[in-house]
Amino acid sequence: MTMSILELDDIQSGVLRPRPTPYAATYVLFRIDRRDGGRELIRRLNSVVASAAQPESPHRDTWVSVALSFQGLRALGVPQASLDSFPLQFQQGMAARARALGDVGESSPENWEKPLGSHDVHIVLTALAADEQHLEAVMQRATQAYRELSGITAIWRQDCHVRPNEKEAFGFRDGISHPAVEGSGIPSSNPNEEPLKAGEFVLGYPDEMGSSDSIPQPDILGRNGSYVAFRKLHQRVAEFRRYLQENSPNPEAEELLAAKMMGRWRSGAPLAKCPLHDDPQVGVDHASNNDFVFKNEDPIGYITPCGSHIRRMNPRDADIAGVARIHRMIRRGTSYGPELPDGVLDDDGVDRGLMFAFVGAHLGRQFEFVQSEWMNKSDFFGGAAGKDPVAGASDGTGNFDIPKKPIRKRLQGLPRFVVTRGGEYCFLPGLRALRWIADLRT
Numbered sequence: 001m002t003m004s005i006l007e008l009d010d011i012q013s014g015v016l017r018p019r020p021t022p023y024a025a026t027y028v029l030f031r032i033d034r035r036d037g038g039r040e041l042i043r044r045l046n047s048v049v050a051s052a053a054q055p056e057s058p059h060r061d062t063w064v065s066v067a068l069s070f071q072g073l074r075a076l077g078v079p080q081a082s083l084d085s086f087p088l089q090f091q092q093g094m095a096a097r098a099r100a101l102g103d104v105g106e107s108s109p110e111n112w113e114k115p116l117g118s119h120d121v122h123i124v125l126t127a128l129a130a131d132e133q134h135l136e137a138v139m140q141r142a143t144q145a146y147r148e149l150s151g152i153t154a155i156w157r158q159d160c161h162v163r164p165n166e167k168e169a170f171g172f173r174d175g176i177s178h179p180a181v182e183g184s185g186i187p188s189s190n191p192n193e194e195p196l197k198a199g200e201f202v203l204g205y206p207d208e209m210g211s212s213d214s215i216p217q218p219d220i221l222g223r224n225g226s227y228v229a230f231r232k233l234h235q236r237v238a239e240f241r242r243y244l245q246e247n248s249p250n251p252e253a254e255e256l257l258a259a260k261m262m263g264r265w266r267s268g269a270p271l272a273k274c275p276l277h278d279d280p281q282v283g284v285d286h287a288s289n290n291d292f293v294f295k296n297e298d299p300i301g302y303i304t305p306c307g308s309h310i311r312r313m314n315p316r317d318a319d320i321a322g323v324a325r326i327h328r329m330i331r332r333g334t335s336y337g338p339e340l341p342d343g344v345l346d347d348d349g350v351d352r353g354l355m356f357a358f359v360g361a362h363l364g365r366q367f368e369f370v371q372s373e374w375m376n377k378s379d380f381f382g383g384a385a386g387k388d389p390v391a392g393a394s395d396g397t398g399n400f401d402i403p404k405k406p407i408r409k410r411l412q413g414l415p416r417f418v419v420t421r422g423g424e425y426c427f428l429p430g431l432r433a434l435r436w437i438a439d440l441r442t
């Protein structure tokens with residue numbers, strides 16, 4: 001199969017380009033009350049969205065992405081035949097898919113933060129800048145421009161930031177492992193993984209199955225677009241810390257247990273390279289911190305448990321039911337909320353966690369599959385009933401097995417450490433598609 005030439009100048013930068021580090025970001029949701037106002041907003045945003053071909057942002061040092069929900073496309077007057085050409089999951093929206101995603105109990109949509117999960121979420125704007133001061137200055141200018149527009153309402157805002165050393169709220173370095181996309185020029189973080197076909201992430205190109213035909217219509221709307229699944233995930237940091245402490249005889253064992261649950265030490269160093277002790281230098285070394293596979297080196301999971309977060313989310317070459325390559329994703333996660341000071345074991349009642357974003361061309365076989373089959377079940381690697389010990393929808397009855405000789409260690413009754421506060425499926429149109437939407441006359 002020949003390599004596709006990606007039309008980088010038509011793809012939103014946020015799809016392919018890794019984010020700068022460090023950065024501050026904000027998510028703003030808009031409701032479209034009148035079609036003409038919505039179209040005018042899209043027209044204005046179109047001029048500030050960078051393409052993946054541009055190393056610099058057209059809006060000085062701020063990077064903007066624009067995504068639309070199914071309800072948003074409808075509110076903008078996208079014709080019905082075109083709406084019908086989008087995949088079912090997207091048409092239904094994230095809240096309607098709650099059961100498949102494990103969003104039950106406390107995480108179920110009726111407990112989500114309003115207006116998340118409602119039909120009012122139409123446009124999701126993400127802006128990011130090098131620091132909070134730059135971001136705020138841009139947001140103030142944007143707010144003034146927004147006041148001149150009628151027919152749209154900003155209904156929600158969530159600020160996020162990168163924590164020191166890129167650590168998420170549980171204390172693990174994040175943003176290490178990314179798939180390489182053929183034709184993007186952005187190198188793979190894992191030298192053992194062949195770049196994935198562009199059609200896995202951008203619509204209109206051949207994917208790993210050799211198909212490129214099922215894109216939303218008309219072609220100008222679907223081509224060079226992607227889907228994004230964004231989720232606000234609250235993290236129970238104090239509970240996570242207490243759990244580690246209560247299940248470990250000493251602080252060193254506590255760190256090892258944390259690493260077994262994640263598959264990496266908190267520094268980012270993978271167990272696959274540092275099985276017994278953390279090595280912070282490996283954690284930050286891009287040349288080696290993702291240079292590993294599982295099949296021959298660790299088939300049973302004695303080093304990296306098959307049920308750990310990173311091995312579930314990307315089993316690499318391990319023997320599993322199915323093919324890992326067709327379930328890969330680009331992730332753009334950013335923390336929100338203040339840090340829980342080191343050593344605090346009691347919940348302070350403050351909301352903190354991760355604004356998680358999946359980017360890919362297939363909501364069903366990528367995001368939903370990974371979330372339901374790999375995150376919340378264990379059959380794919382032949383494990384006993386259990387869910388992802390870090391981010392799974394545990395209900396206090398699941399197990400987490402740590403393979404060990406002569407006999408495995410089994411943790412029972414895992415609590416839920418991550419609660420879904422809301423989210424939505426959105427479409428990230430290409431730049432020509434944004435202009436097409438702005439110019440609609442229906």
Ligand code: HEM
Pocket residue numbers: 168169170172173174175176177178233234235262264309310311313314329331353354356367370371375390391418
């Ligand atoms: C609050 C919830 C979550 C936390 C704290 C979390 C944390 C982490 C951390 C620390 C890593 C290792 C660093 C890296 O490889 O970049 C990681 C990797 C990863 N996570 Fe999560 N994550 C969360 C939720 C999710 C969700 C919901 C998904 C997808 C449905 C996901 C998919 C992945 C994937 C695909 C990887 C890369 C695995 C690899 O290639 O080795 N994570 N996560």
